[in-house]
Amino acid sequence: MRRRAFITLCLSLAAGGACSADPDAGDSDAAPPPWAGQDSGLGVGGAVEPGPEAGGSDGAATQVFPGEGTGYNYWAIAVDDHHVYVTDATGPDGNVLQIPKLGGDATVLSRRQMLPMAVRVDAGEVYFLTSDALKRVPVGGNAPETLAEATDGQYGAIVTDAEHVYWTNYTQPGSVQRVPKAGGEVVTLAEGDAYPSGLVLQAGVLYWAALSDDRIRTVPAAGGEATVFADAVPAPRLGLAATDTHLYWMTENQFPMELMRAPLAGGEPELVARAPSPASWAVTLVLDDTYAWFTLPECGLARVALGGGEPEVHSFTQAQGCPLQLTADADALYFTSPNGVYRLAKADF
Numbered sequence: 001m002r003r004r005a006f007i008t009l010c011l012s013l014a015a016g017g018a019c020s021a022d023p024d025a026g027d028s029d030a031a032p033p034p035w036a037g038q039d040s041g042l043g044v045g046g047a048v049e050p051g052p053e054a055g056g057s058d059g060a061a062t063q064v065f066p067g068e069g070t071g072y073n074y075w076a077i078a079v080d081d082h083h084v085y086v087t088d089a090t091g092p093d094g095n096v097l098q099i100p101k102l103g104g105d106a107t108v109l110s111r112r113q114m115l116p117m118a119v120r121v122d123a124g125e126v127y128f129l130t131s132d133a134l135k136r137v138p139v140g141g142n143a144p145e146t147l148a149e150a151t152d153g154q155y156g157a158i159v160t161d162a163e164h165v166y167w168t169n170y171t172q173p174g175s176v177q178r179v180p181k182a183g184g185e186v187v188t189l190a191e192g193d194a195y196p197s198g199l200v201l202q203a204g205v206l207y208w209a210a211l212s213d214d215r216i217r218t219v220p221a222a223g224g225e226a227t228v229f230a231d232a233v234p235a236p237r238l239g240l241a242a243t244d245t246h247l248y249w250m251t252e253n254q255f256p257m258e259l260m261r262a263p264l265a266g267g268e269p270e271l272v273a274r275a276p277s278p279a280s281w282a283v284t285l286v287l288d289d290t291y292a293w294f295t296l297p298e299c300g301l302a303r304v305a306l307g308g309g310e311p312e313v314h315s316f317t318q319a320q321g322c323p324l325q326l327t328a329d330a331d332a333l334y335f336t337s338p339n340g341v342y343r344l345a346k347a348d349f
Helices: none
Strands: 062-066 074-079 083-088 094-100 107-113 119-122 125-129 133-138 145-149 158-160 164-169 175-180 187-191 196-202 205-210 215-220 227-231 240-242 246-250 258-263 270-274 285-287 291-296 300-305 312-315 326-328 332-337 340-345
Touching: 062 094, 074 119, 074 326, 074 332, 074 340, 083 119, 094 125, 107 125, 107 133, 119 158, 125 158, 133 164, 145 175, 158 196, 164 196, 175 196, 187 215, 196 240, 196 246, 205 240, 227 246, 227 258, 240 285, 246 285, 285 326, 291 326
Parallel strands: none
Antiparallel strands: 062 340, 074 083, 083 094, 094 107, 119 125, 125 133, 133 145, 158 164, 164 175, 175 187, 196 205, 205 215, 215 227, 240 246, 246 258, 258 270, 285 291, 291 300, 300 312, 326 332, 332 340
């Protein structure tokens, strides 16, 4: 079986501690953490311009919020018009954070959560997966609400449409499920895959990667028969995204990894580019109208034209830490790292 964890999250706890559920896991703290607004020289509570060693190949990345000194173990990230939303996957004491896109005080939207991992923001609500539940909390802050039981959010994924939330349960056997945004009946759309992970919703159809089965499957979001979209591929955990015409994915457990695509209407997969790295890990992938952007195992970000070509690389230093998960808006890339949350303007790549 492949390695299932990027890091052992329970090691974030005090030595000798154990990962266990917290009876106060449903509490909310819609207020900045204790260090917000303090001037510690680490940029706590505000945007930080990178020093001489930060900024990667051209010094253009900006720290939105720090890692050092906060105790946070950053992982997943999402973005809306004004904020980034980040999970702090620190054992049973994890948090879901809201941070201004250009830097500023962090707001803890939900605290004492058991390994909050995947996160998505939609229509004023933040949805996130913990080790045992799918939850939501308003962007303005309030008590989090449990929408459904879930299993192992470690590499699970969340997508939404106007009415429903969809997610993958990253276990063996796993499943793809949906629940109304307002709460209600949980519907299992597909089950039986080994470690289903990265999830995409495009034109009313769901696509997901079945990691240990080395395939990508699909099912109508309204329900129906699940079918195989691409078989015998080194399936990714996180690196799955779509345009209006194609599904793109990063292969995993292949050296080097490859960016592949196939028409949504059906057809053989084709190679877009080989990753400029000999390593293989769970990388994230985002698309815009021009490029596919993805994280690199060897401490960088890469982009390649959607139609193919040679990838361009932006490297990062140890001062910033290697990118973990990536998201984007029209103008910038945002990523988590062990050393903080960062923003890189696309124009400065």
